[in-house]
Amino acid sequence: IAGITQAPTSQILAAGRRMTLRCTQDMRHNAMYWYRQDLGLGLRLIHYSNTAGTTGKGEVPDGYSVSRANTDDFPLTLASAVPSQTSVYFCASSDRDRERPYSNQPQHFGDGTRLSIL
């Protein structure tokens, strides 16, 4: 079934450790996104990528980095994890309308990675 795969599904991590959350999509979507979801705060954008080779900062980028070497993969790295990064992380992708290149399209989400930093 086509969609977005996130790994791991959950992780407990010691503060100060480095962690990479993986995200892969098989829909050949141009754009990909990373969000964190905290209780009462909804979805907050961390980083995004409109196309392979480009990335941009969202609302809460500090402490996170991303790369987009190809269309399908968009890993999120925490260089040195801190307890405030305990959250549920969602990866998403969206396509580009080929007839209307700048038309907005809906986002498709993975099922999340539950990350606890101790």
Place this chain on the structure above:
Amino acid sequence: GENVEQHPSTLSVQEGDSAVIKCTYSDSASNYFPWYKQELGKGPQLIIDIRSNVGEKKDQRIAVTLNKTAKHFSLHITETQPEDSAVYFCAARTPNAGKSTFGDGTTLTVKP
């Protein structure tokens, strides 16, 4: 940047009743307004969306209305069922923007 406010944060209705969730946005350039449903342990899934050239859109029991002048849009669910219980998010997106801004979510509970 864009700011989206969503109300109410929680909503409880009796099965068969209607549910309405409202969102306001700040950027008049926003032109795409999707609604997502998130079930426990899952990622959000698109249930309906509307573009700024349309005032209303309906899909079976779900409808969305948009008032561009007032900068608000609403989700209407009729004949609610227990399986409609979930967290619902609205979002707003501006042209050529690389990102959407989400509301903080509404937890809908449909009581049998």
